[in-house]
Amino acid sequence: MHTDAVAWTADGTVRLLDQTRLPSETVFFDIDTIDGMVEAIQALRVRGAPLIGVAAAMGLAGAAKRGVDTGSIGREREAVGAWLQEACDILRQARPTAVNLGWAVGRMKTAAIAELARAPDEDVGSVLVDTLRQEAQRLWDEDAASCRAIGEAGAARFAAGSRILTHCNTGMLATGGIGTALGVIRVAHEQGKVQEVYACEARPLHQGSRLTAWELARLKIPATVIVDSAAATVMAQGRIDGVILGADRIAANGDVANKIGTHNLAIIAHAHRIPFYVAAPRSTFDLGAISGAAIPIEERSAMEVQTAAGVGVYNPAFDVTPADLITAIVTDAGVLEPPYENTIAEMFDGAVR
């Protein structure tokens, strides 16, 4: 069965697995416009910080292909450039918290601008299409490789017989590969180290009990779902050897923005002296954010939290976990230890050289 969260269609547009229908239905749908991609991102048909970046890149390429094929994007250099600019502006604003979206769109735009500058006037349309398609594929391939690298690095932190708690979804439904935190769990499972995975359901949208549970069942990894509020109970009972989860944005000081509930879990793990790991590729780091206070936190509709008439709802989709609650950050360039100001800076210094 075809279950990639994202794929190319035969005609170069994008096919997504509609994650809002899981786990009861496995439904794919095709997107060939920027507006369609924005809708899919905002409605969470596609979600997960790395996957949003990959899907947006592929969606940009697919929309360019369709636009050039149909002639809705003009053939002139100026029209192509204007379309690229506007498409990138719209896409990067689809969701605020995950930094990978802006990062991926920026990389796509930079690549396209460079190639367009070299292209003869008569070829700008086809160069736009080819460049975006190649860069999107490169992004996807790199994200898959990142996931594998994170998985290998993180799995080394777990001993045989590990019982691991995770939150929200960070697997193949959240990335272009095997996942970040769930990729670590998957590699650790391949190494025979995983006794049990506890998956928090992740209110309000149940991305743990719907998506992570669905992935764990497919991978045949022993798994138990708990309500988010049962975290202290399973930790106090000695059922948890480590916590690992993903990130939507990591600040320069190591503060982590991630799915609402991450901060709860970090405090509770700390109180029980249980290691608390964050797993994310380098594209999730935002050195422009000095600390978590600089990260925009998306508030979603009150409709996601049903309640009685006459009361308000506060529904932040993410929270910020202070760096001092994080045991280590597992990246595609190795495992970072505190002090994160130093180790994060070193990681990016190395990459730049």
Next chain:
Amino acid sequence: MHTDAVAWTADGTVRLLDQTRLPSETVFFDIDTIDGMVEAIQALRVRGAPLIGVAAAMGLAGAAKRGVDTGSIGREREAVGAWLQEACDILRQARPTAVNLGWAVGRMKTAAIAELARAPDEDVGSVLVDTLRQEAQRLWDEDAASCRAIGEAGAARFAAGSRILTHCNTGMLATGGIGTALGVIRVAHEQGKVQEVYACEARPLHQGSRLTAWELARLKIPATVIVDSAAATVMAQGRIDGVILGADRIAANGDVANKIGTHNLAIIAHAHRIPFYVAAPRSTFDLGAISGAAIPIEERSAMEVQTAAGVGVYNPAFDVTPADLITAIVTDAGVLEPPYENTIAEMFDGAVR
């Protein structure tokens, strides 16, 4: 509108507000058998530790009335005694964690046995009915008075402008009066001290977002619902001045069994140096439990936590919060401070003398 959670019918049986239908529907139903009361308790049509005690007592009285009226309980002393014994045994096992149920049923039985011993043979049926009805009414009245005493004692702990976080439901839907923790909030609101109440939704059965929100809206107390996982966020944002919630059973050392998620909140409040209060009547204390480890924790159906096929569910309905995370326990006999081993023992010594 009649909105008492429990009431007598004209013919001496019990009328309950079906809490599973709230907040969308306000539906009452009558119970005149022990089996009916057990079903109502197990299906959570009536819940909340103090209210379960009151409702079970009233249900016992109502079932006795109906049984004597219809002749299904024999007129002989032996038949009446056997019925009482069996009815009490069945009722007290309806749910395991809340101690108030066993306490209330035990008190009803003791009162009935004492009166039956004095009754002439020809009157045992009517004495059973009258005694149970009077004792149930006394229990209900006492619980209402307890709530008011808890409310007054607890409200003194809150200053003007307080923003208070609570969990699950502890109001008139959980007691025979204005509530325990929600009773404190109600009295503090009457005193003009409440700026905002944050109500956790309380997964998996949403007894916060369904029931507490419904009560707060009716009382016109400014209220905001959050998912349980947003607790650290609102505390870190400085939005919470104090946490107060109820209890299903309190051990002799001050450990508190309460709705799943209470332990999470206690740890998170402690990490933010926010006062964490528990409110409960003396009937919620179980001096037979040396610590929380001795309290049976009810696990409920996996069906309450929907997830993908192929994974397990662990669904404890309650957790145990260690006494050292609790700032004070507000009771109907005053506010207890640590060390709870001493203050709890003193409270019951005083009552016995």
